Amino acid sequence: MRKKKIYQLLLLFAGMLTSCSTPYLNVRGVAYQSIRANNPTANNADAPNDPKIIVSHIVLWNGMIEVAVKNNTNHIMTIDRTRSFFRNISGNSIPYYDPTVRVNSQSVLSGNTTGASVNLGSIASAAGISGPLGTALGGVNIGGSENNSTTNTNTTYYIDQPQISIAPHGLASMGRAFQVEGIGVEFLSQAVKTAPSDVANAFNPERTYAGCNICISFSTDDGKTYDTIMTDIYANTLIISKVRQTGKVNEALRNIYLKKQDALTENWYLLLFDSDSKSNNSKAQINEFINFK
Numbered sequence: 001m002r003k004k005k006i007y008q009l010l011l012l013f014a015g016m017l018t019s020c021s022t023p024y025l026n027v028r029g030v031a032y033q034s035i036r037a038n039n040p041t042a043n044n045a046d047a048p049n050d051p052k053i054i055v056s057h058i059v060l061w062n063g064m065i066e067v068a069v070k071n072n073t074n075h076i077m078t079i080d081r082t083r084s085f086f087r088n089i090s091g092n093s094i095p096y097y098d099p100t101v102r103v104n105s106q107s108v109l110s111g112n113t114t115g116a117s118v119n120l121g122s123i124a125s126a127a128g129i130s131g132p133l134g135t136a137l138g139g140v141n142i143g144g145s146e147n148n149s150t151t152n153t154n155t156t157y158y159i160d161q162p163q164i165s166i167a168p169h170g171l172a173s174m175g176r177a178f179q180v181e182g183i184g185v186e187f188l189s190q191a192v193k194t195a196p197s198d199v200a201n202a203f204n205p206e207r208t209y210a211g212c213n214i215c216i217s218f219s220t221d222d223g224k225t226y227d228t229i230m231t232d233i234y235a236n237t238l239i240i241s242k243v244r245q246t247g248k249v250n251e252a253l254r255n256i257y258l259k260k261q262d263a264l265t266e267n268w269y270l271l272l273f274d275s276d277s278k279s280n281n282s283k284a285q286i287n288e289f290i291n292f293k
Contacts (some may be wrong), residue, residue: 034269211232
């Protein structure tokens with residue numbers, strides 16, 4: 001079974017090489033990262049028998065996280081965005097409600113010009129005036145013009161909503177996406193470049209190097225009372241495997257898989273190859289982390 005899974009991992013790398021535009025790659029190292037959520041589940045069978053709220057957390061390959069909320073009741077659900085927040089690994093909280101009022105103005109100027117112009121040189125020629133005077137008049141224009149212009153300014157105000165209402169069994173986005181520091185392609189790319197040697201670390205929610213907490217505040221009784229649902233997302237594995245001999249990338253892949261045999265079965269993982277190619281040599285498995293209450 002182990003040989004079969006290692007073979008699948010090598011086929012994954014071979015497929016990535018054939019998809020790159022560069023015929024020859026100098027791969028210097030391979031980096032792997034996976035993240036987990038400590039309380040939600042993607043298996044509906046593990047959900048409560050009759051959950052009121054279903055929260056989906058989507059972590060993208062670049063480390064941005066988006067959240068959608070489903071009202072699983074027969075009543076209108078109110079989400080209080082002033083009490084719902086994203087908290088990063090440093091403990092700083094950012095509410096989903098942004099009180100900043102943004103203004104976008106566009107001005108359009110329209111107009112036309114009317115009038116007449118006469119060259120005195122042509123008049124002098126018709127009158128038979130020659131000599132120095134005729135020459136002087138040849139470069140002089142006289143006349144008048146009138147310009148009518150109108151300026152139209154359109155101003156748009158963008159104002160965030162402190163609360164949103166979700167219809168029964170409806171779905172709504174929380175409206176803001178946040179960056180989880182220490183997760184994603186850019187972080188892995190820098191990590192594999194700066195690591196002096198191989199790295200193989202596993203983490204738990206209390207001692208992870210990257211993670212976040214997301215709290216959603218909701219009400220099912222027209223805002224009379226509010227409940228909260230909290231989701232903790234954390235980086236649980238970071239492995240960096242250096243390519244010690246040019247072209248021996250398979251050895252680096254084997255090293256990752258031997259240290260983490262469930263590497264390709266995580267709900268969210270990112271596998272990155274540090275090479276001189278301009279293309280993004282990465283493979284990601286991204287699923288939703290779903291929480292119920």
